Amino acid sequence: MTIDLGWVVKYPMNSDDWIRTILIGGGLTLLSILIVPAFLVYGYVLRVLRAGMDGAEEPPVFDDWGTLLKEGVIAFVVVLIYQLIPLIVMAVTVGGSIAAMASGTEAGAGVGIVGLFGGLALSTLLALIFGYVTLIGLANYAHEGTFGSAFDFDVIRSVAVDGDYAIPWLYGVGILIGAVVVASILGVVPIVGAIAGVFVTFYGQVAAGWVWGKGFGDATGLGGTDTEPDPAIA
Template sequence: MSQISDAVTYPTEHDDWVKTILIGGVLSAFGFLLLPLLPVYGYIVRVIRHTLEEDPRPPTFGDWEELVVDGAKAVVVGVVYMLVPGIVGAIAVGGSIVAIATGTRSATAAGLAGLAVGALLTVVLSLVFGYVAVAAVVAFADERRVGAAFDVGILKPVVLSGEYATAWALSIAVFLAAGVLVGVLNGIPILGAVVGAFVFFYAQVVAARLWAGGYTDARTRAGGLNSPDVGGSAV
């Protein structure tokens, strides 16, 4: 499949790709401090923009202020979209724990059932809102304004398209593969955890390439479908 093969090799299509992966991996390794993740997310936004602009080469790290600002904006977009799953999960888990804490048999049974249903609902909502959130981040990168991330007119044709859905599904497969690889590497003390940060950064770049490609294909198709009398004869 050309789409996935292009995305997998994309991070290496630059003379300074090793340096870029090293910087991204180191920043990701210190992600527990939170602040280092902002330029990483900013770089992902930059990857999206390069892809949307049809630049075959990945960007490099540089103009750190722009990276941090774009990364912060991307985080805000993601947090806003994930508020609903977070609130539903908190209510479901909190209510179930209260019911279980009463100690009665019926309340405990109801609490456990509620906990299971709440967890399942939270997972489903997280997938749905996460699916839209990714498209929203791409829209922000494309339009260079946060408002675009919440513009229904921009997002609707994208999230309902097969092109974007396919790209998103492929990105999930990439993250799963990265997770399996990191799991294997974790068998090597210390080294596994360090290398894992670089693997996940690489996977993020591959995913960003896929998201931007799916977004572009969806917008192009929607534009073609909305064009009046394309290929038709004039009366």
């Protein structure tokens, strides 16, 4: 399998309305503290996953807001369930470490510091592992349209060990990390740079979401053939 990384990175721009889409997505991300905008972003990411499965050349648009919101809420719940274990591990290890450091003893401080860094490392590793599986669950929900399909462990197990998904997943993570790095650099500029970084990060999410969806589609035999002129994955 080969991946045309350049094509994937430019994917969010493969539409006449791409600037409008990025502006809406970035704006909703900025307003995510209000909760509902965050659900709308989750719903849009599901559409991007579907676009990847279908091999669609153009990114989806923001429309049919009711469906977008409903699916976004379900996607959020799916992510929360998958991330419960990493969150619990973080709460227990970090919380226990802080309590040990607050004991006021040298031994407690030493144990607390070791536990704090160990807990953060373990919870981060678990979040990454469960994140890998979470995307499969989200993609299957995007395909099947039922909440239970997000936890179809037969599908999750078969896709998780399939290189057709694993390789695009790595590329997607790389794209997202690249977007975050660019956003961090822009963040050096007070306010304006930080805001611009949010839009860059959303752009990266769209590109990563497409390649993740394509990987899921290929691993399950759902891959579309709409990318004839410029296939990103061959």
